[in-house]
Amino acid sequence: MKSISGIPASYGIAIGPAFVFDRAEIVIETYSIKDPAAEWKRFEEARKKTHLQLDEVYLKTVEESGEETAEIFNAQKLMLEDPELIKSIKTRVEKDLTNIESALYETAESYAQQLEAIDDEYLSARALDIRDVSSRCLRNLLGTTDSPADGLKTPSVIVAKDLTPSDTVLLNKDFVLGFCTAEGGSTSHTAILARGLGIPAVVGAGTEIEDIQNGEDLVIDGDAGEIVINPDPDALKEFRNRQEKFYKIKAEAEDVTHQPAVTTDGHQVEIVANIGNVEGVQAALDAGAEGVGLLRSEFLYLERSSLPSEEEQYQKYKTIADAFGDKPVILRTLDVGGDKDIPYIDMPREANPFLGVRAIRLCLSRPELFKPQLRAALRAGHGNNLKLMFPMVATVDDVIKTKEVLEECRDELKKEGYDVAEEMDIGIMIEIPSAAIMADQLSEVVDFFSIGTNDLSQYTLAADRTNAQVAQSASGFQPAVFRLIKGVIDAAHANGKWVGLCGEMAGELLAIPILLGLGLDEFSMNPPAIPFAKQLIRAISFEHAQQVAQTALNLKSDTEIREYIQIEVPEVNLG
Numbered sequence: 001m002k003s004i005s006g007i008p009a010s011y012g013i014a015i016g017p018a019f020v021f022d023r024a025e026i027v028i029e030t031y032s033i034k035d036p037a038a039e040w041k042r043f044e045e046a047r048k049k050t051h052l053q054l055d056e057v058y059l060k061t062v063e064e065s066g067e068e069t070a071e072i073f074n075a076q077k078l079m080l081e082d083p084e085l086i087k088s089i090k091t092r093v094e095k096d097l098t099n100i101e102s103a104l105y106e107t108a109e110s111y112a113q114q115l116e117a118i119d120d121e122y123l124s125a126r127a128l129d130i131r132d133v134s135s136r137c138l139r140n141l142l143g144t145t146d147s148p149a150d151g152l153k154t155p156s157v158i159v160a161k162d163l164t165p166s167d168t169v170l171l172n173k174d175f176v177l178g179f180c181t182a183e184g185g186s187t188s189h190t191a192i193l194a195r196g197l198g199i200p201a202v203v204g205a206g207t208e209i210e211d212i213q214n215g216e217d218l219v220i221d222g223d224a225g226e227i228v229i230n231p232d233p234d235a236l237k238e239f240r241n242r243q244e245k246f247y248k249i250k251a252e253a254e255d256v257t258h259q260p261a262v263t264t265d266g267h268q269v270e271i272v273a274n275i276g277n278v279e280g281v282q283a284a285l286d287a288g289a290e291g292v293g294l295l296r297s298e299f300l301y302l303e304r305s306s307l308p309s310e311e312e313q314y315q316k317y318k319t320i321a322d323a324f325g326d327k328p329v330i331l332r333t334l335d336v337g338g339d340k341d342i343p344y345i346d347m348p349r350e351a352n353p354f355l356g357v358r359a360i361r362l363c364l365s366r367p368e369l370f371k372p373q374l375r376a377a378l379r380a381g382h383g384n385n386l387k388l389m390f391p392m393v394a395t396v397d398d399v400i401k402t403k404e405v406l407e408e409c410r411d412e413l414k415k416e417g418y419d420v421a422e423e424m425d426i427g428i429m430i431e432i433p434s435a436a437i438m439a440d441q442l443s444e445v446v447d448f449f450s451i452g453t454n455d456l457s458q459y460t461l462a463a464d465r466t467n468a469q470v471a472q473s474a475s476g477f478q479p480a481v482f483r484l485i486k487g488v489i490d491a492a493h494a495n496g497k498w499v500g501l502c503g504e505m506a507g508e509l510l511a512i513p514i515l516l517g518l519g520l521d522e523f524s525m526n527p528p529a530i531p532f533a534k535q536l537i538r539a540i541s542f543e544h545a546q547q548v549a550q551t552a553l554n555l556k557s558d559t560e561i562r563e564y565i566q567i568e569v570p571e572v573n574l575g
């Protein structure tokens, strides 16, 4: 028996034989051509075929995992249309007289490498998409169709270096018990797809898993992020018991996910979703979301080559807000800078971008960027429950300046004859320690807070959230972070304002009892976490949660807090 640790990517336990997914490399030859027009025609045909295949794959994925997951393939179609990419390929074919296979491969690979170099997990994961779509097109050019997925004939645990979206779609899901990959992070495609399919997964487990042989017995523990090879009989029995318990809890939680989250002693909290696009709406509603606690608007700006217009933004925001009717939808204004770079927004290089012109700071300095978004939001919020939220607020002055721009937009729109939301609630993210410390004064100038623990932890502990070496120190489970959260909730409540939390912690079962006990009003999380979170809250009492929170605040470390919760609130253990 041997065990390897990785990143937990999708809940649950998978047990079964290994299926090693070994993608045969495509061999690309480089040679000179004489007839660039004929070569380009070959490309057009292969591209057309690729588009048709992607349409099919899209439909298959919608059926298996829903529209949000399937969107990956629409995005891939757009990549193959990207004017810059096409121009570079054309130059190689027409000017350098290079064969199309080589031109396509070299150009796509150079794009992928540029994306990988960006210090952003989301964008670097898109490198895999470029490679995926270009290799599909290359296979069409070369007339090769074989896929290692064809070899999967019995229920197995998939082991791969990394899986492209196409690889995953080709796998017969009836035979996929779980996934583990050497590469990838929690936002990698394997993680997203596994969560969409509800299949246990561990990603980023390192090269050690490449030694796993076909047919070896494996256990994937998606909760702990552990892969066990050839488990001994006692360990296997233990995993089987946990697996059985997990399935029971999951089925029960999903059955009642449309009911509210009320503790055994009658304290109700709101459970809402984090989404990043129109496609996320259905998944959120299906999961039992009572609204949207964080609509990350920057995703509308990524994966395109120019700014979205006010009209485009208006349409998207309105579609999302209307879909939730009178349930709240909190639109967060553009949060770029830091680790999120948008190539067409000209941002100067900074030595410390996380401490630089990021989010609201950028927007306040660039009205041409900010005002169309605010105008779109004010228009979209007419007749529904859209709320606006500003990221990276550090001072009361930031809020005052922001509200001035908002009022300016409202006046302009009214003069232009638009219907606008008259009473739109305004909130801020509490993700900078100064904002947490000034929560009493800030709560006088806004309607609500949403705590962003992903950033609040990194700024409190001075540990870059994207740096794997210190990311562990940036954990939101540090008592220092919980103490700040307590201060924020108390200050807001003293002023009659409500507080939500939309960092990853809101959906972590180990954190929920503490946050609940501290008096958090709203929990905003990825849709798949909703049934589990609601079920946990229904299983405990508010009184117990309050005691647990009090004790946790006085513990000394992240580890002590985690261990304490596991023992004190056994309902957090899914398996």
Ligand code: PEP
Binding pocket: 294, 296, 335, 431, 451, 452, 453, 454, 455, 456, 502, 503, 504
């Ligand atoms: C956060 O910082 O907790 C948050 C939700 O925002 P983001 O992860 O988008 O920075």
Ligand code: MG
Binding pocket: 391, 431, 452, 454, 455
């Ligand atoms: Mg943040």
